[in-house]
Structure formats: structure tokens, C-alpha cells
Amino acid sequence: MSADAASLTSRSIVVGRPGSHRLIRRPLPEPGPGEVRLRVAAAGICMSDRELYDGRRAPGYVRYPVVPGHEWSGTVEAAGAGVSTALIGRKAVAEGFRACGVCARCRHGETSLCTGGYAETGFTEPGAFADHVVVPARLLHLLDDAADLRAAALLEPAAVVAGAVTAGAPVPGERIAVVGAGTLGLLAVQLLRASSPAALVAVDPRAARVEQAVSYGATQGLAPAEAAELAASESLFDLVVETAGAPDTAHDACLLARRGGRVVLTGMFAEGARGIDPVHLSLSQLTVRSVFGASSSAWADAVRAFGLGLLEPAGLITHEFPLERYEAAVALVGSGDPAVGKVLLRP
Structure with missing residues (x-):
């Protein structure tokens, strides 16, 4: 495949069912109205991702087939209709819960308790074990231009x-x-x-x-x-x-x-x-x-602490893998090896 053709496609890990995955290449995803597409810089793997792969995640909290990846960072590449193009080129992370924003709990600011139905990037919606991820722009939290995107992948936890x-x-x-x-x-x-x-x-x-x-x-x-x-x-x-x-x-x-x-x-x-x-x-x-997940305000607090240097997540990272080695990467998580800290995928 030529470099030009590759630039119009995007790779992603798809877990079709527990214990089964493929690395696929698809046309570059286009953001819809209110959405942005980001180039993924790094994506963390946690025990929830291991449970998803092993088939141990509670029913109702995963939808197969799925592209996993809910801990990640990236750079905005494209903006859909109704989204400011000023976001393009900005480093960012994004909330995982696709909260409805209109139920009583959301209106009270408790977006992680949304009663509009569970939807979360990387579990029911395509996640960031991929070259690109598309998310609602309203969920973005922008980072400083000098932010370390490798470390920022840990802003979800x-x-x-x-x-x-x-x-x-x-x-x-x-x-x-x-x-x-x-x-x-x-x-x-x-x-x-x-x-x-x-x-x-x-x-x-x-x-x-x-x-x-x-x-x-x-x-x-x-x-x-x-x-x-x-x-x-x-x-x-x-x-x-x-x-x-x-x-x-x-x-x-x-x-x-x-x-x-x-x-x-x-x-x-x-x-x-x-x-x-x-x-x-x-x-x-x-x-x-x-605590289950994080509300919008908790995300804002974490991003602020990261920007101020109160959080230094980079030292927790012990292993990094390309997408092609997803199976080896996910096997490390929960392996019991004391030398394993945070494991990243680096598309």
C-alpha cells in the first residue's frame, strides 16, 4: 500500500468475541456532527480491558464486536459539522462515558451516574486501540501544547x-x-x-x-x-x-x-x-x-493537576507495544508480574 493510500485508512484492534481479536484496516473514520477525530498518541491497558478480552466484563457493560481502549491521549485531526476548527491540532483527552447530559443526574453534575443508558468509549463505542478515535467534541479536555501525550494517556485513571x-x-x-x-x-x-x-x-x-x-x-x-x-x-x-x-x-x-x-x-x-x-x-x-468512572468535574480536576505538575504519571509506565502486539500487551495486565506497571499501546 502506498503512503498516500495508507494516510486515508486507519488500523484498529477489534475484539469480535472473548479471546478473539483482529488488527484491521478501514477507511479513515470521519467525524459526524458534533464530533472530532483524533490521532491516538498512546492508549493504556487496564484490568477492565483484560476482562473485556477474557469475557469477564459484566453483561451490559460491553458490546461485542468492539474496539477497546478507554485510557488514551491524542491530537485533534478533524472536526465535524458544528465543531470549531480551532480545535484542530490541539492535544487532548476525552471523557469515556457518553453521558446524555439531560437526565437528573447529569443536570446535577454527576455525569458518571447518567440514567440515560450506559455508553462508554472502548466498551460499547469504538475506542482508542487504533490509529484514530472519533468522540463527541463536548467530551474533550484540552491539554497544553507542551503536554507529554505519553503520560497524558493515564489521565482517565x-x-x-x-x-x-x-x-x-x-x-x-x-x-x-x-x-x-x-x-x-x-x-x-x-x-x-x-x-x-x-x-x-x-x-x-x-x-x-x-x-x-x-x-x-x-x-x-x-x-x-x-x-x-x-x-x-x-x-x-x-x-x-x-x-x-x-x-x-x-x-x-x-x-x-x-x-x-x-x-x-x-x-x-x-x-x-x-x-x-x-x-x-x-x-x-x-x-x-x-467511585465508578469519573464525572466531568473529576476529569477537569485531573487535567488541571496534570498541567500544574501535581500529577506525574509517566513514571508508572513500564511497557509499551505497537498495535500489532496487542495480544502480548493485554496478557501482561493482570499477570501478577510485579515488574508490570502501566502498559501502553502506541499506534
């Missing part, structure tokens, strides 16, 4: 964390624990350090991860057993942000919080996860919040 931090409402001088030092946990440490906590403790069984958390601003890193011993000594936390989604972490996070404390759950839990003890919950008068 950063937006989830920004929503969790807002829900947790940290106050300067408080004691804070982050349970889990994966991508979400390390991003949470970076955002929470800006609240000037008296203590910011990262809890994870992987020594290398808690060391990385300390390098990002945690005052201490503990294994789960050490954290439990600390809690037993009544050295408890005002705020606990759970990010791991492991079978016991929701339950354990509540045991780390002081009486009257706050717990925010951001991990994606599987069936059979250990529940929160209702007796402990009521006697301790805990406030427990959960």
Missing part, C-alpha cells in the same frame, strides 16, 4: 482518583491511608500529598510498589499485615482510599479508618469479594463512598 479525592474531602493535617499501590493507588498518593496530610501511608503487599509510593510522596509504606498491626494499636486513619479491588480490601480498608472516619472505594470488585462488616460500620459511624 487519574480522573477516577480525582473523583475519589473529592469524595474523601481530605483536610490538611489528617492521617490518610491508600490501600493498593497499583496505577490508581500511586496516582492517589500524588494527588493526596497536595492536601498536606500529617501522614500518608501506602499499603500493598509488594515491597517495590510501596517504595515507589514513598518516592511519590507517601510518608510510609506498609504491607497489609503491618497496616493491620498499626490499626490494632489504635493508630487509625481519618481517611482511607481503597484502590486495589482485591477480595479483602474493601473490608480491610474500613478497619483502618478511625471512628467517624471516611472510606472511599475505587477498586473494581469481583463477585465473592469480602463484604464490609455492618456491625463495625454502624458502631464506628464510618462514611463510605464508592
Whole structure:
């Protein structure tokens, strides 16, 4: 294929059914009214993408065949009818939820709770494991011209964390624990350090991860057993942000919080996860919040923090693959290899 012909086409990974994918080439997608087309710079792979590929994503939250990819960054290449051409050439990220904007929850600003029906880029709508992605222009969040697009691919999980931090409402001088030092946990440490906590403790069984958390601003890193011993000594936390989604972490996070404390759950839990003890919950008068995805305001907070240098996602990236090696890339995610951090596809 000639270079001119290739420029009029776009490659994408299509998962036709669980465990089956193809790299295909199609005509360059054209944005419709209100839409923009972006050239994808980088796209992150998370456990939700692995679940999609393995067929373990909950029914109703995926539509096969699908082009995955909900964590990404890129540059606007084309604008559809009704969209300003001034966007062309701008670096950007975009919200994943295709919120309706008119239901009661959307009008209240809670776009991640939209009741208009679930639709999300990379799960029910074509995503960014591709050369190009088309999204509604209203979902764009523009970046500085000098922004590192490789690092910006992590702004989707950063937006989830920004929503969790807002829900947790940290106050300067408080004691804070982050349970889990994966991508979400390390991003949470970076955002929470800006609240000037008296203590910011990262809890994870992987020594290398808690060391990385300390390098990002945690005052201490503990294994789960050490954290439990600390809690037993009544050295408890005002705020606990759970990010791991492991079978016991929701339950354990509540045991780390002081009486009257706050717990925010951001991990994606599987069936059979250990529940929160209702007796402990009521006697301790805990406030427990959960976060699923990110609202528009959380995205704006994450992009602002990134622009100010409060978020430094690049250090979380450990592996990068071309589209042709998608299968190898997705296999790394959830493999249990402690050397695997954030995995990127680079079209």
C-alpha cells in the first residue's frame, strides 16, 4: 500500500468475541456532527480491558464486536459539522462515558451516574486501540501544547482518583491511608500529598510498589499485615482510599479508618469479594463512598493537576507495544508480574 493510500485508512484492534481479536484496516473514520477525530498518541491497558478480552466484563457493560481502549491521549485531526476548527491540532483527552447530559443526574453534575443508558468509549463505542478515535467534541479536555501525550494517556485513571479525592474531602493535617499501590493507588498518593496530610501511608503487599509510593510522596509504606498491626494499636486513619479491588480490601480498608472516619472505594470488585462488616460500620459511624468512572468535574480536576505538575504519571509506565502486539500487551495486565506497571499501546 502506498503512503498516500495508507494516510486515508486507519488500523484498529477489534475484539469480535472473548479471546478473539483482529488488527484491521478501514477507511479513515470521519467525524459526524458534533464530533472530532483524533490521532491516538498512546492508549493504556487496564484490568477492565483484560476482562473485556477474557469475557469477564459484566453483561451490559460491553458490546461485542468492539474496539477497546478507554485510557488514551491524542491530537485533534478533524472536526465535524458544528465543531470549531480551532480545535484542530490541539492535544487532548476525552471523557469515556457518553453521558446524555439531560437526565437528573447529569443536570446535577454527576455525569458518571447518567440514567440515560450506559455508553462508554472502548466498551460499547469504538475506542482508542487504533490509529484514530472519533468522540463527541463536548467530551474533550484540552491539554497544553507542551503536554507529554505519553503520560497524558493515564489521565482517565487519574480522573477516577480525582473523583475519589473529592469524595474523601481530605483536610490538611489528617492521617490518610491508600490501600493498593497499583496505577490508581500511586496516582492517589500524588494527588493526596497536595492536601498536606500529617501522614500518608501506602499499603500493598509488594515491597517495590510501596517504595515507589514513598518516592511519590507517601510518608510510609506498609504491607497489609503491618497496616493491620498499626490499626490494632489504635493508630487509625481519618481517611482511607481503597484502590486495589482485591477480595479483602474493601473490608480491610474500613478497619483502618478511625471512628467517624471516611472510606472511599475505587477498586473494581469481583463477585465473592469480602463484604464490609455492618456491625463495625454502624458502631464506628464510618462514611463510605464508592467511585465508578469519573464525572466531568473529576476529569477537569485531573487535567488541571496534570498541567500544574501535581500529577506525574509517566513514571508508572513500564511497557509499551505497537498495535500489532496487542495480544502480548493485554496478557501482561493482570499477570501478577510485579515488574508490570502501566502498559501502553502506541499506534
